[in-house]
Amino acid sequence: MSRRKTPYQKKPFESTGASNDTSSNIYTSMLLSNAWRSLTAQQQRLYLYCKAQYYGQKTKPNGDPLCFEMNQSKWCGLYGLYEKSNAKGFYRDLSALIGAGFLTCVECGAITRTKSxxxxxxxxxxxxxxxxxxxxxxxxxxMQRKERIKKP
Structure with missing residues (x-):
């Protein structure tokens, strides 16, 4: 594989042009999938912000290249996706992303009060x-608690 001779030039409709601006791809196969269509618009938006967080993080948690961290300061403060009083909405939507197979939870920070x-x-x-x-x-x-309650 050869390297690009000149770096990709962002188009004006894609970015403000800032050097620290990252992009995240969403392919048509995902957009047309039943799993994506099962999500609400807010859940889809959360997934896009998860990808932005993933591509924006320089160091990956656990040394795993597919991992990223998400905490209240990001989804509430930085991204403005949910109000601080709507933590339940964030966790509901995140659970939907896990339930549809887009994400998995590697470390739940609820017990240790750390970043998930x-x-x-x-x-x-x-x-x-x-x-x-x-x-x-x-x-x-x-989600694990709900699963235990569902099963007789």
């Missing part, structure tokens, strides 16, 4: 098929 670590997943490609399964180890603690 999430990982991107390709399980969404199997959404709606018998091969689709979100393992309890990939869920947040709240």
């Amino acid at each position: 670590v999430y990982r991107f997943s390709s399980m969404w490609q199997k959404f709606g098929t018998p091969a689709f399964e979100v393992a309890p180890s990939e869920m947040t603690l709240a």
